[in-house]
Amino acid sequence: MFVRAGVRTPTHNNCDNRAACGVMTEVRTDPTIAERVAASTPEPLARRVRGLSDRAIAWAFIGPTVGLLLAINIFPLLWTVYLSFTNYRANRPNEEILWIGTRNYERVLTDPDIWAAMQATAHFVVWTIVLQTVLGFGLAWLIDRKFRGSAFWTTIILIPMMLSSAVVGNFWKFLYQPQIGLFNYVVSFFTGIDPSSFDMIGSVTLAPWAIVIVDTWMWTPYVMLICLAGLRSIPDYIYEAAEVDRASPWRQFWSITLPMALPFIMLAVLFRGIENFKMFDLVVQLTGGGPGSITELTSINLKREAFEKWRTGYSSALAVILFVAVFGLANIYVKALNRVKQR
Amino acid sequence: MSSVELQHISKRFPTVAALSDVSFTVRDHEFFVLLGPTGAGKTTTLRIIAALLKQDEGSVLFDGEAVDGLTPADRDVAFVFQQYSLYPTMTVYDNLAFPLRSPMRKTPEPEIKERVQHAAEILRITHLLDRKTARLSGGEMQRVSIGRAIVRQPRIFLMDEPLSNLDAKLRESLRVELQHMQKTQGNTTLFVTHDQIEALTMADRIAVLDHGRIIQIGAPADIYDRPATTFVATLVGTPRINLFTAARENGTYFVANSDLHLPMPGDRAMPQQVQVGLRPEDVKITPGGRFTGVVALTEPLGVETILHIRSGQQTLLSILPGITPLRRDDPVRFDILHERLHFFDVDGKRV
Numbered sequence: 001m002f003v004r005a006g007v008r009t010p011t012h013n014n015c016d017n018r019a020a021c022g023v024m025t026e027v028r029t030d031p032t033i034a035e036r037v038a039a040s041t042p043e044p045l046a047r048r049v050r051g052l053s054d055r056a057i058a059w060a061f062i063g064p065t066v067g068l069l070l071a072i073n074i075f076p077l078l079w080t081v082y083l084s085f086t087n088y089r090a091n092r093p094n095e096e097i098l099w100i101g102t103r104n105y106e107r108v109l110t111d112p113d114i115w116a117a118m119q120a121t122a123h124f125v126v127w128t129i130v131l132q133t134v135l136g137f138g139l140a141w142l143i144d145r146k147f148r149g150s151a152f153w154t155t156i157i158l159i160p161m162m163l164s165s166a167v168v169g170n171f172w173k174f175l176y177q178p179q180i181g182l183f184n185y186v187v188s189f190f191t192g193i194d195p196s197s198f199d200m201i202g203s204v205t206l207a208p209w210a211i212v213i214v215d216t217w218m219w220t221p222y223v224m225l226i227c228l229a230g231l232r233s234i235p236d237y238i239y240e241a242a243e244v245d246r247a248s249p250w251r252q253f254w255s256i257t258l259p260m261a262l263p264f265i266m267l268a269v270l271f272r273g274i275e276n277f278k279m280f281d282l283v284v285q286l287t288g289g290g291p292g293s294i295t296e297l298t299s300i301n302l303k304r305e306a307f308e309k310w311r312t313g314y315s316s317a318l319a320v321i322l323f324v325a326v327f328g329l330a331n332i333y334v335k336a337l338n339r340v341k342q343r
Numbered sequence: 344m345s346s347v348e349l350q351h352i353s354k355r356f357p358t359v360a361a362l363s364d365v366s367f368t369v370r371d372h373e374f375f376v377l378l379g380p381t382g383a384g385k386t387t388t389l390r391i392i393a394a395l396l397k398q399d400e401g402s403v404l405f406d407g408e409a410v411d412g413l414t415p416a417d418r419d420v421a422f423v424f425q426q427y428s429l430y431p432t433m434t435v436y437d438n439l440a441f442p443l444r445s446p447m448r449k450t451p452e453p454e455i456k457e458r459v460q461h462a463a464e465i466l467r468i469t470h471l472l473d474r475k476t477a478r479l480s481g482g483e484m485q486r487v488s489i490g491r492a493i494v495r496q497p498r499i500f501l502m503d504e505p506l507s508n509l510d511a512k513l514r515e516s517l518r519v520e521l522q523h524m525q526k527t528q529g530n531t532t533l534f535v536t537h538d539q540i541e542a543l544t545m546a547d548r549i550a551v552l553d554h555g556r557i558i559q560i561g562a563p564a565d566i567y568d569r570p571a572t573t574f575v576a577t578l579v580g581t582p583r584i585n586l587f588t589a590a591r592e593n594g595t596y597f598v599a600n601s602d603l604h605l606p607m608p609g610d611r612a613m614p615q616q617v618q619v620g621l622r623p624e625d626v627k628i629t630p631g632g633r634f635t636g637v638v639a640l641t642e643p644l645g646v647e648t649i650l651h652i653r654s655g656q657q658t659l660l661s662i663l664p665g666i667t668p669l670r671r672d673d674p675v676r677f678d679i680l681h682e683r684l685h686f687f688d689v690d691g692k693r694v
């Protein structure tokens with residue numbers, strides 16, 4: 001450590017300011033953080049720092065972060081909660097803001113459009129999670145066989161995940177084209193159905209599945225990656241023990257592979273669940289919420305209410321409801337996850 | 344239970360020849376110990392017997408029949424792994440019951456319970472049965488791992504340093520327990536260790552392994568009293584054997600830089616240069632002893648004292664019963680039991 005002249009290093013015996021100087025005490029108190037900081041700081045700053053208590057130094061370090069967090073996270077959150085009890089409209093800032101109690105919440109919860117959006121979201125979230133987990137785990141399991149070229153295939157499989165969702169939304173729109181789209185052509189190749197007889201994006205029954213398919217195509221690699229980490233964390237010698245103990249491959253899978261990879265799978269489900277609950281960009285690019293409002297997920301609905309219809313109070317109430325719901329679910333889930341991890 | 348024979352087994356890894364031409368037979372009901380330092384190839388040998396690893400050359404026989412084509416399940420061995428290999432998501436009970444629940448064995452659940460209980464009592468882990476294995480201590484895991492083997496009735500027990508992670512007390516008591524179990528049930532056991540005390544106390548026969556080669560096979564007394572090489576001589580016995588290089592001089596072997604003139608055996612042709620081995624218990628401190636020396640250090644252990652005696656610039660160890668009044672720099676006289684001298688040539692081979 002570089003020590004400037006005149007700055008007392010903590011290792012010196014500072015006899016001048018120790019009461020018990022004559023008696024060499026064996027117990028030496030550690031220098032305070034302030035002293036240590038001062039010792040390694042240029043003199044002008046050191047003079048200011050030296051007198052501070054440990055607690056003050058600690059605050060000086062975390063203060064900026066806490067301040068920033070308050071300003072851009074906590075304050076807007078509280079402000080949103082406040083606005084949800086008012087009739088405020090952001091496009092009419094000069095109008096008087098009226099406190100209207102829980103009327104916004106009543107409106108949100110009785111609005112059939114909201115419930116339709118919730119249903120669309122639930123359909124989307126549940127099916128993407130199910131498909132991505134099953135496919136992702138399956139792929140990870142295959143890749144983990146460590147066959148020749150498995151590293152190459154891993155890279156190939158990861159590509160969709162690396163693309164931007166705006167790009168993905170856009171080119172899947174073309175893939176879904178009834179006449180020229182590759183998707184329809186492939187489906188027709190395998191099933192014999194006329195490719196122009198169905199329209200993934202335009203059809204009310206198919207559009208919810210269209211977004212599920214694209215999201216699954218894009219994010220299965222991500223789930224695969226996490227599951228692969230889980231599978232790789234299982235040491236070989238456990239399988240060797242199982243083999244000596246005469247467990248069939250089937251039994252090894254159910255009693256070793258799956259339980260040991262479970263925390264990883266659950267983590268992937270959590271990440272994908274949170275991510276897809278707030279899904280916006282991909283679906284907007286792909287279907288724009290249509291046809292009608294069949295694929296209008298809550299986040300899209302929320303954006304429309306807030307920034308197209310400018311019902312700020314109303315959309316704040318919706319946002320608060322969504323926040324509480326996601327927060328609550330995530331909390332319960334994380335508790336379950338921790339229990340699984342601690343086995 | 345079966346006999347297990349290894350015939351000319353060799354195994355090479357990319358960077359090292361782990362086993363070279365290893366042959367030995369574990370007889371039915373025998374407690375056979377494979378003794379060697381770390382990296383000798385002990386684990387590799389066990390893995391080949393269990394079919395977890397395929398040998399490059401040679402053949403493994405159970406009861407005289409080659410089993411080279413059989414899978415680990417078909418060979419029906421019990422393996423206590425060096426790194427425990429417990430199933431971390433299961434309870435101790437389920438770990439112990441796991442091999443019994445194999446469809447290939449079809450043990451009824453009450454019998455499983457009985458056997459698990461019995462094994463748990465022997466290993467003193469009854470109180471752990473409901474615990475998950477992930478948070479057990481090393482010694483507890485080790486015992487569960489032994490338990491998972493002894494609930495079974497395999498053709499052979501393969502144990503890879505099963506006592507190495509236990510504290511001294513537990514190791515001693517489990518050593519006795521394992522021996523007792525093996526003797527009463529007549530289990531064929533191949534026990535791997537780097538600890539010479541375990542080998543000497545437990546084994547019916549010992550094979551000493553070094554750098555993938557069998558150096559010597561024999562009963563503990565053979566290994567101890569007639570070590571085939573200086574490596575074996577230094578590997579077994581604590582305190583360590585005294586080993587000096589000596590050269591012929593006027594019909595005796597003279598240990599350089601010392602006052603030691605050792606007698607030459609007259610019954611065989613002896614080389615000019617030898618290494619002489621002398622176990623500490625064969626150096627007798629007596630008032631009328633032929634040799635003289637000075638006490639360099641005493642290590643009182645209670646039941647005995649290890650005495651370091653300086654003779655010239657050489658130091659040799661001796662053992663005295665109880666605690667000695669001798670102090671550093673005291674002069675001592677001692678005798679050497681001539682018939683107990685071990686002679687090795689310069690390459691370390693016994694002559």
Ligand SMILES: Nc1ncnc2c1ncn2[C@@H]1O[C@H](COP(=O)(O)OP(=O)(O)O)[C@@H](O)[C@H]1O
Nearest residue numbers: 356357359361380381382383384385386387388
């Ligand atoms: N899977 C492996 N790949 C490469 N080298 C190995 C492997 N397993 C063991 N070895 C090497 O083979 C030698 C013998 O190892 P091992 O049988 O584990 O020794 P021991 O059990 O006696 O300590 C060592 O040099 C070790 O590094």
Ligand SMILES: [Mg+2]
Nearest residue numbers: 385386425503
């Ligand atoms: Mg080993």
